[in-house]
Amino acid sequence: MIAVRSLRKSRAGKDALRGIDLEVAPGSVAAVIGSSGSGKTTLLRCINGLESFDDGVIDAFGTTLRPGRAAGHDELARLRRSVGMVFQGFHLFPHMHVLDNLTLAPRAVLGERRDEAETRGRALLERMGLSGREKSMPHTLSGGQQQRVAIARAMMMRPKALLLDEPTSALDPRHALDVLAVLLELARDGQTMIVATHALSFARKAAARVHVLADGEQIECGSPDEVFDNPRHEATRTILDAARG
Amino acid sequence: MRAVVRLVVAWFVFLSLSWVARSARADDLDAIRARGTLIWGADQEGGGPYVYPRDDDPNVVTGFEVELASAIARELGVRAQFFQGNWDKLPDLLRTREIDVVMNGYELSAERAAVMEASKPYYVYGLQLLVRDGDSLDWASLAKKKDPKRKIGVLVGSAADTLSTNELGDAVEVVRYEGNTDCMREVETKKLDATLQDTPIVAFYSPRFPALQAVGAPMAEGHYVLYGRKGETRLIAAIDEALAHLHERGELETLYRKYGLWNDQQKALDGLLGVKSRSAPDAPHAEEPPPIRAAPRKRGLAILTEYGGVLLQSAGMTVLLSVLSFPLAIFLGLLVALGRMYGPRWLKPILAAYVELLRGTPLMLQLYFIFFFLPEVGLRPSAMLTAVLGLAINYSAYESEIYRAGLSAVPEGQVEAALSLGLSRWQALRFVVLPQATRVVIPPVVNDFVALFKDTSVCSVITIVELTKRYSVLSMSTQATIELMILTAILYLAMSLPLSIASRRLEARLDPKRAQS
Numbered sequence: 214m215i216a217v218r219s220l221r222k223s224r225a226g227k228d229a230l231r232g233i234d235l236e237v238a239p240g241s242v243a244a245v246i247g248s249s250g251s252g253k254t255t256l257l258r259c260i261n262g263l264e265s266f267d268d269g270v271i272d273a274f275g276t277t278l279r280p281g282r283a284a285g286h287d288e289l290a291r292l293r294r295s296v297g298m299v300f301q302g303f304h305l306f307p308h309m310h311v312l313d314n315l316t317l318a319p320r321a322v323l324g325e326r327r328d329e330a331e332t333r334g335r336a337l338l339e340r341m342g343l344s345g346r347e348k349s350m351p352h353t354l355s356g357g358q359q360q361r362v363a364i365a366r367a368m369m370m371r372p373k374a375l376l377l378d379e380p381t382s383a384l385d386p387r388h389a390l391d392v393l394a395v396l397l398e399l400a401r402d403g404q405t406m407i408v409a410t411h412a413l414s415f416a417r418k419a420a421a422r423v424h425v426l427a428d429g430e431q432i433e434c435g436s437p438d439e440v441f442d443n444p445r446h447e448a449t450r451t452i453l454d455a456a457r458g
Numbered sequence: 459m460r461a462v463v464r465l466v467v468a469w470f471v472f473l474s475l476s477w478v479a480r481s482a483r484a485d486d487l488d489a490i491r492a493r494g495t496l497i498w499g500a501d502q503e504g505g506g507p508y509v510y511p512r513d514d515d516p517n518v519v520t521g522f523e524v525e526l527a528s529a530i531a532r533e534l535g536v537r538a539q540f541f542q543g544n545w546d547k548l549p550d551l552l553r554t555r556e557i558d559v560v561m562n563g564y565e566l567s568a569e570r571a572a573v574m575e576a577s578k579p580y581y582v583y584g585l586q587l588l589v590r591d592g593d594s595l596d597w598a599s600l601a602k603k604k605d606p607k608r609k610i611g612v613l614v615g616s617a618a619d620t621l622s623t624n625e626l627g628d629a630v631e632v633v634r635y636e637g638n639t640d641c642m643r644e645v646e647t648k649k650l651d652a653t654l655q656d657t658p659i660v661a662f663y664s665p666r667f668p669a670l671q672a673v674g675a676p677m678a679e680g681h682y683v684l685y686g687r688k689g690e691t692r693l694i695a696a697i698d699e700a701l702a703h704l705h706e707r708g709e710l711e712t713l714y715r716k717y718g719l720w721n722d723q724q725k726a727l728d729g730l731l732g733v734k735s736r737s738a739p740d741a742p743h744a745e746e747p748p749p750i751r752a753a754p755r756k757r758g759l760a761i762l763t764e765y766g767g768v769l770l771q772s773a774g775m776t777v778l779l780s781v782l783s784f785p786l787a788i789f790l791g792l793l794v795a796l797g798r799m800y801g802p803r804w805l806k807p808i809l810a811a812y813v814e815l816l817r818g819t820p821l822m823l824q825l826y827f828i829f830f831f832l833p834e835v836g837l838r839p840s841a842m843l844t845a846v847l848g849l850a851i852n853y854s855a856y857e858s859e860i861y862r863a864g865l866s867a868v869p870e871g872q873v874e875a876a877l878s879l880g881l882s883r884w885q886a887l888r889f890v891v892l893p894q895a896t897r898v899v900i901p902p903v904v905n906d907f908v909a910l911f912k913d914t915s916v917c918s919v920i921t922i923v924e925l926t927k928r929y930s931v932l933s934m935s936t937q938a939t940i941e942l943m944i945l946t947a948i949l950y951l952a953m954s955l956p957l958s959i960a961s962r963r964l965e966a967r968l969d970p971k972r973a974q975s
């Protein structure tokens with residue numbers, strides 16, 4: 214379970230996050246929506262320990278992050294083993310083929326044998342609809358394929374929760390659908406996730422709760438039906454309209 | 459990885475061996491006797507008739523000083539061992555105990571005698587003015603001002619340099635050269651009007667430069683002496699005694715006649731050495747063989763067949779210096795780059811200073827420093843070790859900058875992706891950042907390797923004979939400058955071209971946009 218309490222962070226004199234509360238039960242999905250610059254990426258990076266914060270507490274599967282200096286190496290390693298992250302820009306390792314991208318961390322961090330890791334990697338790629346691309350270099354893949362490799366790479370560490378930062382925003386609609394299909398399947402299988410997204414239909418289908426951010430503030434939070442059908446806040450309506458296009 | 463470790467280990471073994479090999483050397487007369495060799499320093503690039511490469515085997519030196527050194531050593535009951543050093547750096551080699559004595563046409567002077575122990579003279583030389591055949595120039599006419607100024611060539615730092623500067627300084631332009639024969643050739647080709655040379659050189663090279671003529675009598679008579687370290691009076695006394703014996707038995711005269719160097723001036727040796735030569739001073743030497751002179755100038759393909767082999771050997775030294783120093787430079791450079799980017803705060807300015815110091819001062823100065831200064835504080839790395847270390851340290855500064863650029867070229871997102879997968883900072887560096895940085899740095903690094911190949915030539919200042927030094931020596935002794943130049947250039951190209959080609963291939967192979975396995 215991931216719990217974020219009154220998270221505050223200022224950046225270059227500006228408040229990027231001003232008191233975020235968020236709780237994700239195991240096996241459920243939380244969607245975070247908000248216009249560009251509202252703080253979605255910052256929130257996810259804080260939960261992954263990539264950024265320090267000024268106030269509040271983050272609790273993730275027994276690891277507690279507190280304000281101030283970055284947490285210790287061991288603590289961060291433990292945290293990141295339970296919480297995987299998929300970046301908006303994929304960040305695949307360009308010098309390795311797909312299978313090596315998947316097996317690097319299990320081998321280096323978990324000490325898994327190459328053949329074991331590769332067997333799991335192949336299975337995961339098949340599940341993602343990427344059979345046959347094991348030995349492809351990242352730059353030869355489409356954006357949608359790259360994003361699915363990035364998801365598979367994070368999944369290889371068997372994270373208890375997965376953080377996804379706008380997994381479809383860099384993709385054209387067709388490729389976006391492929392990725393969302395994969396994410397829906399993961400959600401059905403009970404994968405805990407926090408997804409920053411504009412894909413409302415996906416959020417409605419997958420998310421237990423939707424958090425709406427505006428200017429670093431959580432202006433609304435509820436079930437998809439509550440938030441999407443009965444937004445209490447004017448700003449939420451604007452965000453939804455923008456997302457619906 | 460294991461191969462790398464093995465290489466590094468082998469490297470350190472080599473270093474420590476060469477350190478040990480070096481530690482026992484050069485002391486006083488007892489040490490010479492115990493060792494069984496008298497190590498004497500000279501520069502074969504200076505040329506004939508003193509010390510020069512033999513025509514039939516350029517790896518071996520010959521000359522009247524080579525024979526004199528053997529004779530002196532024999533008198534001391536030891537063998538003579540030649541040590542190559544740049545002419546003007548011979549006193550430094552003496553000071554750092556690299557050699558026991560200097561003997562290379564060094565004249566007796568108050569300045570030198572103040573810092574070194576001088577022997578009695580072994581030869582009386584004079585300075586001879588040489589001009590083009592047919593020119594009606596002499597010392598007196600040179601002293602008269604003319605517009606534009608006439609040019610006279612001298613060996614830099616020699617007695618000829620001093621005399622010309624003092625007596626003609628205003629009237630002519632004194633052009634200083636590193637080699638004697640360079641001056642003579644420049645007179646022949648009319649770039650100079652005259653040159654002032656020691657009499658032995660004039661005698662030896664007269665067949666090489668038929669277009670030159672000697673005008674007037676030799677001037678400013680002086681004495682060639684051996685120099686030992688200051689305070690080594692026992693050694694110098696033993697050498698003086700040896701010289702006296704050799705002179706007394708007429709061996710000096712025989713030696714000087716062999717090289718066509720015997721003349722009336724040498725009669726002064728009786729008084730200088732305090733013994734009378736046994737050979738009749740004016741006895742005719744009718745059936746004596748013609749004196750050894752500079753061989754006629756060779757040209758064309760003969761140079762290739764005759765000197766190709768030696769040059770190739772010296773190219774081997776160039777390769778050795780490069781392949782020993784560059785891996786170390788890369789390793790050091792990587793450490794410096796990592797230290798500057800990820801190291802503790804206090805380390806960064808130190809490393810920055812390291813880089814700036816090494817990039818901002820000439821490599822030659824750095825080599826001098828290691829070679830001539832360290833012995834003063836009791837550390838005596840061998841020439842080879844000094845060269846390898848000096849090159850490696852110098853290049854590590856450049857490599858670290860390349861690595862810094864390479865490391866910065868890897869996007870921060872790559873590190874974050876690795877960290878978010880649970881990799882440690884070190885693992886992220888090793889598996890994600892370094893491999894990508896390496897790809898970026900390969901072309902500039904290989905570029906530097908080629909540059910290092912060429913920079914090894916600087917090592918001649920610390921007594922190492924590599925390709926460029928060998929070229930200078932041979933070109934000085936044969937005057938086949940153009941042929942040797944071409945040959946040397948071809949050898950350098952033969953070393954650097956394959957590297958450039960290999961680099962381009964490697965770059966292509968490492969390029970993820972093309973790699974498709």
Ligand SMILES: Nc1ncnc2c1ncn2[C@@H]1O[C@H](COP(=O)(O)OP(=O)(O)O)[C@@H](O)[C@H]1O
Pocket residue numbers: 224225227229247248249250251252253254255256
């Ligand atoms: N590297 C950064 N340095 C300074 N400010 C940043 C940086 N990244 C984001 N910000 C600021 O932090 C706020 C939140 O940004 P972000 O979390 O990226 O929002 P979102 O992901 O919702 O678009 C914005 O005001 C943005 O300008």
Ligand SMILES: [Mg+2]
Pocket residue numbers: 250253254255301378379
């Ligand atoms: Mg964002």
